[in-house]
Amino acid sequence: MRIIRYLKALSSAQLAAVTDEGKVYELPQQDFITLLKEAEAAGSSPLALVEKLTAGAQPLSQSLEQLELLVPIEAPEVWAAGVTYERSREARNYEATGGRMDASTFYDKVYDAERPELFFKSTAARTVGPGGEVQLRSDSEWQIPEPELALVLDGQGRIVGYTIGNDMSCRDIEGENPLYLPQAKVWKRSCSIGPAIRLTETVEDPYSLQITCRIYRDGNKVVEGSASTGQLKRKLEELTSYLVRDNEIFEGTVLMTGTCIVPPNEFTLADGDRVEIEISGIGTLVNPVVRAS
Incomplete structure (x- = not known):
């Protein structure tokens, strides 16, 4: 499982998960750091949280190659x-x-x-x-x-x-x-x-x-x-x-x-x-x- 950020409509950044099969699922978190904090608060691993969030969800119609990717994490350092x-x-x-x-x-x-x-x-x-x-x-x-x-x-x-x-x-x-x-x-x-x-x-x-x-x-x-x-x-x-x-x-x-x-x-x-x-x-x-x- 990979995590990406891409440019969505209205110039907003969107966090998403990419499966090994190449399917892309939008995530509700604003960024990867928020995802980490929510996983920790829930006593969960990031992977377990992502799998829970994407279970039963519909993947994007666009492929990974069709998305305009952004830096995956705005690392503070x-x-x-x-x-x-x-x-x-x-x-x-x-x-x-x-x-x-x-x-x-x-x-x-x-x-x-x-x-x-x-x-x-x-x-x-x-x-x-x-x-x-x-x-x-x-x-x-x-x-x-x-x-x-x-x-x-x-x-x-x-x-x-x-x-x-x-x-x-x-x-x-x-x-x-x-x-x-x-x-x-x-x-x-x-x-x-x-x-x-x-x-x-x-x-x-x-x-x-x-x-x-x-x-x-x-x-x-x-x-x-x-x-x-x-x-x-x-x-x-x-x-x-x-x-x-x-x-x-x-x-x-x-x-x-x-x-x-x-x-x-x-x-x-x-x-x-x-x-x-x-x-x-x-x-x-x-x-x-x-x-x-």
């Missing part, structure tokens, strides 16, 4: 984890050493440390959904998307759903100095999530999900890479346990879990590119790329 995959460690070392792959850096320490790297990524106002434009940063010459499995959390930091995240990143800014990480990661429209939230109870094994990233330029596919969440070094609950430690977690917080797909070192995003990130069982997040405004 989006956080991210770094250097959680071997491929990410390699890429960060390359940036930090100017291409000396044999050099050891602090990224190796992060990869092997007990404490994971966690950083603040975005707010609802900076985050775009499916079809929304992600923006390049004006003072960077080396920018890439970072396709990631993203966790949707309740107010206690429990994982209630999975979605797709694009953690836009400036490799040159981070490589110049690790203390520049906030500038390499956080700017307007530098984060996208969507197109749906897969409820946790409907995912048998979150470590067997296939992630694929494709980048198109002038209609041609210029980058494609695939990986599995099974390559993730840390457990998902390990990441969330550090996020909630001495921290206030808002209902609907999103945590990206790190990237395992990095474009070739000579590649940088350009105005007009299109990024597609697909995760099995969740869907495909598509975002056009625009220059800084």
